[in-house]
Amino acid sequence: MIISIPKEIMEGENRVAVVPDTVSKLIKKGFEIQIEKDAGLKAGFTNSEYEENGAKIVEDVNLLYSTADIVLKVQRPLERKETGKHECDLLKEGSLLITFMYSLHYPEISKKCAEKKINVISMDAIPRTTLAQKMDALSSQANLAGYKSVIITANTLRKIFPLMMTAAGTIQPAKVVIMGAGVAGLQALGTAKRLGAIVEVSDIRPQVKEEVQSLGGRFIEVETDESMQDESGYAKEASEEFLQKQKELIFKHITQADIVITTALVPGKKAPVLVTEEMVKNMRPGSVVLDMAVEFGGNCEISEKGKTVQKYGVTIIGEPNIPSLVATNASEVYGKNLMALLEHISKDGKVELDLEDEIVKGALICYNGEVVHERTKSLLS
Numbered sequence: 582m583i584i585s586i587p588k589e590i591m592e593g594e595n596r597v598a599v600v601p602d603t604v605s606k607l608i609k610k611g612f613e614i615q616i617e618k619d620a621g622l623k624a625g626f627t628n629s630e631y632e633e634n635g636a637k638i639v640e641d642v643n644l645l646y647s648t649a650d651i652v653l654k655v656q657r658p659l660e661r662k663e664t665g666k667h668e669c670d671l672l673k674e675g676s677l678l679i680t681f682m683y684s685l686h687y688p689e690i691s692k693k694c695a696e697k698k699i700n701v702i703s704m705d706a707i708p709r710t711t712l713a714q715k716m717d718a719l720s721s722q723a724n725l726a727g728y729k730s731v732i733i734t735a736n737t738l739r740k741i742f743p744l745m746m747t748a749a750g751t752i753q754p755a756k757v758v759i760m761g762a763g764v765a766g767l768q769a770l771g772t773a774k775r776l777g778a779i780v781e782v783s784d785i786r787p788q789v790k791e792e793v794q795s796l797g798g799r800f801i802e803v804e805t806d807e808s809m810q811d812e813s814g815y816a817k818e819a820s821e822e823f824l825q826k827q828k829e830l831i832f833k834h835i836t837q838a839d840i841v842i843t844t845a846l847v848p849g850k851k852a853p854v855l856v857t858e859e860m861v862k863n864m865r866p867g868s869v870v871l872d873m874a875v876e877f878g879g880n881c882e883i884s885e886k887g888k889t890v891q892k893y894g895v896t897i898i899g900e901p902n903i904p905s906l907v908a909t910n911a912s913e914v915y916g917k918n919l920m921a922l923l924e925h926i927s928k929d930g931k932v933e934l935d936l937e938d939e940i941v942k943g944a945l946i947c948y949n950g951e952v953v954h955e956r957t958k959s960l961l962s
Contacts, residue, residue, distance in 0.1 A: 582930055583613045585649035587642065587668070588620040591656040593887070593901075595623035595908035596915065598653040598680075601630040603916035607923065608635045611930020615639045615648070624908040646671035651932065653919055654680035655912075657690050667693070674698040677932060679919060681705050681718070684946045684957040685849030686877060691957050694947045700934070701947040702926075704918065705848075706954065708943035715921035716940065720764045721914040726873060726903035727768030727844070731757075733903075734840045734869045735776060737889075737896050743777025754779050758834050759798070760855045760880060761844035762789040765873060769842050770798045778840075783831050783855075785819050785845075801834055803827045824853060831855070836863040841870045843880035849956060851878035858882045866894030876901035 584607065586599050597620050599607070604614050615637040618628060628638050639645045642664060646652065649672070657680060658668035669690070672678060675698060682703035684691040694701050704718040735742055738755060745752040757773045759766045762784035773780045774797045782793045783801040790800040803826050819827070835841055835856060841864075846852055852874035861870065861883060872884035883892055884899040891897075904911040925940060926932050934941055934948070946954040952961060 582611075582650040582927075582932060583615060583648055584651045584653060585639075585645045586614070586616040586620055586636075586653050587645060588617045589623075589655050590659055590661055590668075593905060594656055595905045596655045596912045597621040597624045597626065597908075598655050598912070598919060599916045600624070600912050601626055601634040601636070602913075603920050604631060604636045605634040606920060610924065610927070612651075612923075612927075613637075613930075615645060617642065617645050621912070624912040626909075626912070643671060647673050649673065649676055651677045651679065651923075654678065655915065656680065657682050657687055658694070669693045669697050669699065672697065672699045676700070677702065677934075679704065679922065682946055684952075684954060685960065688952075688957050688960040691946050691952050691954070692961055695950055695952045698950045699947060700945070700949070702922070702941070702944045703946045703954075704915075704922075704944070706944040706946065707922070708940060710939065713940050713943075716918050716925065718915055718918040721918055722904040722911055723763065723765040723844075724768050725907050725911050725914070727765035727770075728772045729903050729907050730765070730842050730844075730871050730873060731769050731772040731776065733898060733900070733906075734842060734871050737869045737898065738839055739867050740839060741777075742773065755839040756837060757781070757840045757842065758783070758801075758831070758838040759842045759844065760784075760831075761846075762786070762793050762800075763844060763846075765844040766842075767792060767796060769844070770796050773840075774798070781834055781838075783827065783834070785823065785827065801831055803830055819853065827855070828857065828860075832860055832863075835860045836865075838864070839868055841868070841881075842873065843871070844873045845880050846874050846877060849960075852880050854880060854882050856881040861895050861897070862893045864893070864895050867896075868894075869896045869898065871898040871900070873900075873903060875899040 660667045677700045679702045742755045744754040755778045757778045759782045780798045782798045793800045872881040874880045
């Protein structure tokens with residue numbers, strides 16, 4: 582089977598679906614690999630590196646798509662400016678597209694793929710199970726985003742992170758508040774602690790308290806009788822009453838912080854507002870807020886997607902694609918996630934989708950001309 586890797590066309594996307602090292606491993610598994618010319622350049626991988634590892638470089642985009650049995654991408658299909666054609670229209674009938682589809686946010690693209698009889702596996706729908714751990718691309722990308730978010734905010738803040746004793750007196754450590762103790766939040770906590778900050782973490786799931794404390798963070802606990810985690814291990818949508826309680830408790834923590842990093846997402850829903858305009862107004866001048874959920878509505882009421890703005894003396898960073906800022910490593914781990922998935926669904930270079938397999942069942946969005954993912958289907962009906 583031929584695997585094609587196109588160049589990512591979304592603005593600001595520097596990642597590539599497969600790196601040269603992964604190419605050679607996929608060829609050993611029986612696949613043939615072709616990649617669009619310069620697809621890996623923004624992530625630091627040259628055409629010659631891909632060729633040395635056995636990939637064929639293709640300049641003609643139409644040829645790249647029309648000959649592919651499997652297309653591996655990072656971002657959902659979009660319209661290509663140079664051809665005026667949507668990537669869905671370039672894919673051949675019966676081919677398999679594996680990418681971050683975010684079908685619960687963009688169901689109409691899934692519908693378009695189904696109409697074109699393109700089968701789709703979405704990397705953001707991989708179940709969070711022990712067996713699927715190696716394929717969990719959401720976690721691999723969030724890990725890097727958590728690290729980078731701290732570096733970005735540390736660079737923006739007009740203070741240093743650690744406690745420092747100097748001949749001129751003592752410099753107090755910076756105070757960081759992290760909203761959400763998922764993969765990104767825990768990595769941000771670990772990174773901020775290593776830089777010497779005092780770190781507090783808030784999460785709607787009380788069961789993450791021990792993880793936060795084991796990494797040296799202080800847990801901001803909101804009392805609740807509700808179970809705040811679904812069966813897949815994701816945070817559930819919280820009730821209005823709970824969110825109100827949480828806002829009241831964290832008001833004082835946020836307004837005393839130097840840096841606030843928000844990471845809270847609920848699959849298929851608008852991101853919950855955790856940092857209100859009133860909170861920002863009461864923060865110290867020079868403080869920094871980084872909203873990692875800005876692509877899906879934002880956790881900060883006044884963050885702006887793709888912009889860094891100053892409001893009430895506070896810098897608010899609305900970077901929608903932080904993994905793209907560390908594209909080399911992000912591409913390396915994403916390529917490994919894809920390879921683990923392909924190993925799971927193929928044998929001797931041939932993909933065979935077992936619809937009873939729990940990973941395929943969870944992540945398959947379109948199959949044989951239909952949208953088969955239940956939650957996506959319900960959004961379209």
